[in-house]
Amino acid sequence: MQWPLFLGYAAIVWLIFVKLKLIRLSLTLAIVLAAAGPILFFYVLYAMNFYHPGSSDVQVLRRVVQIAPRTSKPGRVAEVLARANAPMKKGDTLFNIDPQPFQFEVERLKASLAASQQGVPELKAALDQANASRQRAEAQTALAQQTYDRNVQLFSRNVVAQATVDSAKRDLDAAVQSEAGARAAEERARLELTSTIGGENTAVAQVRQQLASAENDVTETRVTAPCDGFVSNVNILPGQIVSPGSAVMPFVCDVDDESRGKIAATFPEGTYLGISRGSPAEVIFPMYPGLVFTAKVVDTIDITSGGQIPVGGVIPAITSSSNPPPRFAAILKLDDPNLRLPAGARGEAAVYSDRVPFAGVFRKGLIRTDTIVNYVMWGT
Numbered sequence: 001m002q003w004p005l006f007l008g009y010a011a012i013v014w015l016i017f018v019k020l021k022l023i024r025l026s027l028t029l030a031i032v033l034a035a036a037g038p039i040l041f042f043y044v045l046y047a048m049n050f051y052h053p054g055s056s057d058v059q060v061l062r063r064v065v066q067i068a069p070r071t072s073k074p075g076r077v078a079e080v081l082a083r084a085n086a087p088m089k090k091g092d093t094l095f096n097i098d099p100q101p102f103q104f105e106v107e108r109l110k111a112s113l114a115a116s117q118q119g120v121p122e123l124k125a126a127l128d129q130a131n132a133s134r135q136r137a138e139a140q141t142a143l144a145q146q147t148y149d150r151n152v153q154l155f156s157r158n159v160v161a162q163a164t165v166d167s168a169k170r171d172l173d174a175a176v177q178s179e180a181g182a183r184a185a186e187e188r189a190r191l192e193l194t195s196t197i198g199g200e201n202t203a204v205a206q207v208r209q210q211l212a213s214a215e216n217d218v219t220e221t222r223v224t225a226p227c228d229g230f231v232s233n234v235n236i237l238p239g240q241i242v243s244p245g246s247a248v249m250p251f252v253c254d255v256d257d258e259s260r261g262k263i264a265a266t267f268p269e270g271t272y273l274g275i276s277r278g279s280p281a282e283v284i285f286p287m288y289p290g291l292v293f294t295a296k297v298v299d300t301i302d303i304t305s306g307g308q309i310p311v312g313g314v315i316p317a318i319t320s321s322s323n324p325p326p327r328f329a330a331i332l333k334l335d336d337p338n339l340r341l342p343a344g345a346r347g348e349a350a351v352y353s354d355r356v357p358f359a360g361v362f363r364k365g366l367i368r369t370d371t372i373v374n375y376v377m378w379g380t
Contacts, residue, residue, distance in 0.1 A: 044358075044359055044362050047355075047356040047358075047359030048359045048360075048362055048363045048366075049270070049271045049274075050270075050271060050273075050274050051274055051353045051355040051356045051359060051360070052274070052350060052351065052352050052353060052356075052359055052360040052363040053267050053271035053272070053274050053275060053350070053351055054271075054348065054349065054350040054351075054363060054366070054367070055265040055266060055267050055330075055348065055349045055350075055351075056348050057265065057266045057327065057346075058263055058264070058265045058283060058285075058332075058346060058347040058348055058349045059263065059264055059265075059344070059345070059346050059347075060263050060341045060342065060343055060344060060345040060346075061263070061264055061343060062252055062253070062255065062343035063252075063253045063255070063259075064232075064250050064251065064252050064253070065226050065227070065250070065251045065253060066247035066249075066250060066251075067094060067223060067226075067231075067247060067248060067249045067250070067251050068244070068245050068246055068247045068248065069097060069220065069223060069242050069243070069244050069245075069246070069248070070220045070223075070244060070245075071097065071102065071217045071220045071221060071244050072213065072217055072244060073217075073244065074241050074242065074243045074244065075097035075098060075101065075102070075221060075241070075242060076097065076098045076239060076240070076241055076242075077095055077096070077097060077098075077236055077237065077238050077239060077240045077241075077242055078096045078097060078098040078099075078221075078238060079095060079096040079238060080094075080095040080234065080236060080237065080238060081093045081094060081095060081096070082094040082095060082225075082231045082234055082249070083231070083234065084230075084231060084232065084233050084234050085230050085231070085232065086230060086231070087228075087229070087230050088225045088228070088229065088230060088231070089225065089228055090224075090225055090226065090227050090228050091224050091225060092224060092225045093222055093223070093224055093225075094223045094224060094225055094231065094249070094251075095223050095236065096221060096222055096223070097220075097221040097222075097223070097242065098221070099218050099221040102214060102217040102218045102221060103218055105214045105217070106211065106214045106215055106217075106218060109207060109210050109211040109214050110211060112207050112210075112211075113204065113207045113208055113211055116201070116203045116204045116206075116207045117204055130182070130185045130186035130188075130190075131186055133182045133185065133186070134179070134182040134183050134185070134186045136182070137175070137178045137179035137181070137182035137183075138179055138182075140175045140178065140179070141172070141175040141176055141178070141179045143175075144168070144171045144172040144174075144175035144176075145172055145175075147168050147171065147172070148165075148168040148169055148171070148172045151164050151165045151168040152165060152168075225251060226251060226253070227251075227253040227254070228253065228254045229251055229252045229253040229254045230251070230252055230254075231249050231250070231251055231252070232250050232251075232252055233249070233250070234249060235248070235249065236248050236249065252343070260337040260338075261295075261333050261334040261335075261336065261337030261338075261339065262298065262331055262332070262333050262334075263283065263295075263331075263332050263333075263334065263341070263347075263349075264329050264330070264331060264332075265283075265329065265330050265332055265349040265351075266327035266328065266329050266330075267327060267328055267329075267330060267351075268325060268327055269325060269326055269327070269328060272300075272328040272330075274351070274353060275297060275300055275330050275351050276297065276300070276353075277297055277298065277299060277300065278296060278297060279296070279297045279351050279352060279353060280294065280295075280296060280351075280352050281294070281295040281296060281297055281332050281349055281350060281351045281352065282294055282295065282349065282350050282352075282364065282367050283295050283332060283334065283347055283348070283349045284347050284348050284349075284367055284370060284371040284374070285341070285345055285346070285347035285374075286346070286347065286374045286377060287345060288371075288374075289371060289372070289374035289375040289377075290371055290372055290374070290375060291371060292367060292368060292371055293334055293335070293336060293339065294334070294335045294336075295332040295333055295334045295335060295349070296332065296333055296335070297330055297331070297332055297351055298331050298332065298333045299330070299331040300328070300329075300330045300331070301328065301329040301330070301331070302328065303328075304326045304327070304328060306326055307326075330351070332349060332351075348367065348370055350363050350364070350366075350367050352364075
């Protein structure tokens with residue numbers, strides 16, 4: 001709102017030359033005044049915008065956490081303890097999911113874990129049995145080999161017929177195959193027994209991990225507040241089915257000491273470079289007409305959504321010049337961190353530098369004019 005500058009200049013000219021008639025107004029002087037006024041105005045406007053920028057887009061932001069169940073499968077809401085806008089502490093119960101179905105799974109996996117642990121000695125016994133079978137197959141192969149060799153010698157002396165040699169050869173081949181099968185069975189039994197992770201049989205470790213996951217589900221049936229704050233609205237009821245990962249209520253976190261009193265203000269790109277960390281600032285809010293709050297710039301955010309390159313396999317499109325000009329954000333912290341400011345409240349701000357100080361005086365005048373106008377605009 002630069003109109004107070006015009007009105008102030010016009011009021012001074014009127015007071016000196018019309019009302020008080022301190023100086024006689026001539027044509028030459030009128031031309032000088034008409035030319036000097038706009039020049040002075042544009043210089044002051046330039047100095048204000050670049051060295052003492054103002055923002056009409058100040059907003060109070062709060063962190064909101066979406067509360068979602070973390071169980072591995074859907075569950076039925078058993079009890080809702082949270083109340084809308086009621087203050088809660090970190091760890092307080094928001095609602096409970098019926099734990100009984102999840103507890104059934106825990107008991108089933110406990111039995112399965114006991115069975116898998118009992119199976120380890122059985123694997124040892126199976127390995128011993130496979131070892132004995134392999135030794136028996138080796139003995140049978142050795143016997144079949146001896147029989148075959150003897151029949152070959154007897155055949156060379158014409159003591160036995162060719163059919164006897166062929167029969168011994170078939171018995172030897174069958175014995176060799178049986179030995180190979182016994183060795184494979186022994187190796188399989190050995191692998192099952194020696195398959196471990198962290199010194200524990202893999203089958204037991206797998207069931208133990210499933211049991212831990214099921215026990216975590218039981219724990220997660222109690223949904224708690226992630227921080228100090230309140231639930232803005234409660235829309236779930238007992239008996240409702242909730243799914244894992246699906247948000248069911250918003251939780252507004254109270255700001256901590258570090259974040260308390262911080263607000264965001266956006267500035268046009270032409271005036272943004274005049275803002276730096278540590279610069280003093282002033283902020284006004286329509287809900288506090290007539291008041292000006294001091295602040296400091298604690299951070300600047302040198303990026304907007306238009307400057308982000310999306311991840312993907314398509315070449316990003318160039319931003320159209322028809323889009324609204326970007327505005328860059330600065331984070332201001334009020335000197336009074338306990339000022340009550342509801343999230344979403346809007347206002348105006350001005351940031352000052354040590355350059356062209358008299359232009360900063362005009363900016364302060366505009367800020368104070370605007371906060372007085374808020375008396376008129378209050379409630380609209």
